[in-house]
Amino acid sequence: MPASLSGGPKKLLIGGEWVDALSGETFPTLNPSTGAVLAQIAMADEADVDRAVAAARAAFEGPWSRFKPAERQRILLRLADLVERDGDELAMLDTLEMGRPITDSVRVAGIVARGLRHFAGMATAIHGETLANSHPLDVLSYTLKEPVGVVGAIIPWNGPLFSAAWKIAPALATGCTVVLKAAEDGSLTPLRFGALCLEAGVPPGVVNVLTGFGAVGAALSRHPDVDKITFTGSGETGRKIIEASAATAKRVTMELGGKSPNIVFADADLDLAVQGAAMAVFSNCGQVCAAGTRLFVERSIHDEFVARVAEFGKTLKIGISNDPETRLGPIVSSRQFDRVTSYMALGPEEGARVVSGGTRVTEGELANGWFVTPTVFSEVKDDMRIAQEEIFGPVICAFPFDDFDEVITRANATRFGLAGGVWTRDITKAHAAIRRIRAGSIWVNHYMAMDPAVPFGGYKLSGYGREGGTEHIEAYLNTKGVWIRTG
Structure with a gap:
């Protein structure tokens, strides 16, 4: 101590x-x-x-x-x-x-x-x-x-x-x-x-x-x-x-706050993108303002990619925060825990499908803490509360998309504009997305890099x-x- x-x-x-x-x-x-x-x-x-x-x-x-x-x-x-x-x-x-x-x-x-x-x-x-x-x-x-x-x-x-x-x-x-x-x-x-x-x-x-x-x-x-x-x-x-x-x-x-879009195109390095998309939200148990909580995946790869993200989340060790093996610690407080779990319950009520997670962890030494499993929702509609409101927990909302203009429009259809991610091998496509996403930070083929030499802040709310x-x-x-x- x-x-x-x-x-x-x-x-x-x-x-x-x-x-x-x-x-x-x-x-x-x-x-x-x-x-x-x-x-x-x-x-x-x-x-x-x-x-x-x-x-x-x-x-x-x-x-x-x-x-x-x-x-x-x-x-x-x-x-x-x-x-x-x-x-x-x-x-x-x-x-x-x-x-x-x-x-x-x-x-x-x-x-x-x-x-x-x-x-x-x-x-x-x-x-x-x-x-x-x-x-x-x-x-x-x-x-x-x-x-x-x-x-x-x-x-x-x-x-x-x-x-x-x-x-x-x-x-x-x-x-x-x-x-x-x-x-x-x-x-x-x-x-x-x-x-x-x-x-x-x-x-x-x-x-x-x-x-x-x-x-x-x-x-x-x-x-x-x-x-x-x-x-x-x-x-x-x-x-x-x-x-x-x-x-x-x-x-x-x-x-x-933020409700940041993370866009994965079919031509991306998918092995890299799976881990990046998962940790864009599961890092710090999702308690990050710039977390890439709205995961847009090109339709041709959507189902497989979302399943892989969910499986990656299951590999993260949930545990006491001072254990060096822990990758996913607790929610900060009982108040925030109640907020996060209320959204986990709201997702299915709104019609979203739980791909993985969505539960409290109560076994053994974790029983008295505020632990939840990393959660992935699919079949999410853009106007659902889980898609529009900042949850501030390890919760991903996944959406399929069909073309570039569509996904950019949907990525910008939020009150927030803190950050965004783009995964593609096409540099022209990447630059086009950078210019059109209305957010203060854009990461390409990675997520959440920070340095004091680079400005960080938001658009809109x-x-x-x-x-x-x-x-x-x-x-x-x-x-x-x-x-x-x-x-």
């Missing part, structure tokens, strides 16, 4: 100090593999938000504002080293609290370390431009890039370490300060990451971590002294955040703004136009 789980209730990080919630209240966080309590967590409320925002504002206007880009870069590089040093602990915390298999969590910790080094490089690459102008006076015009200020970051439970780092790193690179609201089902790793920020040399108040429920995020969203909100999570919560932020005209970036790429850094910066008379 990680050392950070020992001791009493886990505290809030505010102004560089570990403090109890002002109310003194706590809530339990559970191991979804066993249902056992892992720790008690401080339950912040609006009063705690006020003091965290005050600490972030004081740090932004105080010593942090005098840090040079190279100094911010050194902190990020040191933080990357600390993530590598404590990678096993961070991975285990993610695994124990939200159920991702430990082998995957170890891989994610490595991705986070590499990402921090990427942002370290970006810290010294921020620049404005000298601009030619046609003003009748002799004037020099140029732009300055300046940190937006205090950032309220609200993250989901399905990737606590990754999400915390992806919100905090650009704040550190640009000179912003941040108040991070961790998800109630994913609090332990963000708290530990906050401790590593302090160890890396982040001044008090630059990074603050709050734990609790939706009221904390709501208070951050409407707080008059928060300059920007960055949110990853459900569309319903995202809309509430946008409404709450409107009164103070905050800058807002949203990475919301999947949100706006980008994380990754230069757009990610720009979202934390203001642009100031400067005019100097020279003659």
Whole structure:
């Protein structure tokens, strides 16, 4: 068991100090593999938000504002080293609290370390431009890039370490300060990451971590002294955040849900595509916003291909998340378990056929956890709820298609537009699909590649703004136009 789980209730990080919630209240966080309590967590409320925002504002206007880009870069590089040093602990915390298999969590910790080094490089690459102008006076015009200020970051439970780092790193690179609201089902790793920020040399108040429920995020969203909100999570919560932020005209970036199409043409490398299509959904037990949950397969290969995907799912070992042999861990919570299983029951009611899965796992050591079998539905209609609504579990809806134009139209027939996949050996067909699928990320002959150098975000109800790429850094910066008379 990680050392950070020992001791009493886990505290809030505010102004560089570990403090109890002002109310003194706590809530339990559970191991979804066993249902056992892992720790008690401080339950912040609006009063705690006020003091965290005050600490972030004081740090932004105080010593942090005098840090040079190279100094911010050194902190990020040191933080990357600390993530590598404590990678096993961070991975285990993610695994124990939200159920991702430990082998995957170890891989994610490595991705986070590499990402921090990427942002370290970006810290010294921020620049404005000298601009030619046609003003009748002799004037020099140029732009300055300046940190937006205090950032309220609200993250989901399905990737606590990754999400915390992806919100905090650009704040550190640009000179912003941040108040991070961790998800109630994913609090332990963000708290530990906050401790590593302090160890890396982040001044008090630059990074603050709050734990609790939706009221904390709501208070951050409407707080008059928060300059920007960055949110990853459900569309319903995202809309509430946008409404709450409107009164103070905050800058807002949203990475919301998805119902992503994954299109397999008959000319694809089918051996590669079977595994890719399965793990596009079964990875992290389907608890991935960009999961390729709508599987479109060309009719001539549809039945055989879908059967192979279902058989591949049956080979995945379902087990306790900290077992290195486990490939499919539990659903994160009883609440999410009920949601996923309700859709599994809804599919046959709507007329879909269960090819595989669709059941709860209750044998042996898994009896007290929230485990389900990887599920494949066929004979799904485009207008069924299982085809249109985000399930956020290991559930694939498979559809046959006959021609290119048809499948593109159907792939786009959704409120979402986060991602999509294309499997074909025909490069012309691939490029045509890339241009016509309305989504923020398209993967060809693989699924779910991510890198901090490449932007990620959505179209339509999947949100706006980008994380990754230069757009990610720009979202934390203001642009100031400067005019100097020279003659």
